[in-house]
Amino acid sequence: MAAIIRNSVLLASLLLLLLAAAAVWTSGDGGASEELTVEEEFERWMVLHERKYEDESEKEKRFEIYKKNKEYVESFNRAGNHTYTLGINGFSDMTNEEFADKYLSKNVCF
Template structure:
């Protein structure tokens, strides 16, 4: 049985509940493991991530909740390598030393503490690029979609594939 405490919050899941949740998660996300021990390893990572999700969601007054996704069987390192194009520190490009204060607030500016662009209808729903390697296209299209929505007031979802095919 998984038992842990966060800020006097105690969350309990039996081993059977966790296993049933894992099995339904496998079906929902069409996960198949072929190598010997691969499913057991995936289950251990799933349990660790589930514990983290439960701990984070138990904190009161958060503006968000975490949940199970198709990535729940990946460690942070695996996720970074597969989906974020993580490279060793030796491969990283050095950031420009030329600093620009163009976007810094000016003296006397009265800026809000936060801005939720979803409520302003200037961003489309999250898109899943999968592992196509064209994150640049998703970034470019998201920027164009938002700029268009800000300027015209019309939020249109554009196709990354058309940009890649061009």
């Protein structure tokens, strides 16, 4: 009887240990939270989307646009008024006007 109880306790302990390890592993960063500044997020975004700008002036301009777009996305999602959410993507360093000029057709016939 004592062996059964001991095995049950051992099994429960092992299960708890595995659950704790899984929780740390799925957190992606070993359990430590990583708070990035907007500048750091933008730098990571640039690497992810292979963005290189001609000079620091252009980079600063694109960063300001990125920041405004990020603020809009967060505000929109926080409001929770829609059945969908917005996110940062490969166009996040463009204004709406730049995106429309580059990707939307101007020759629409009705």
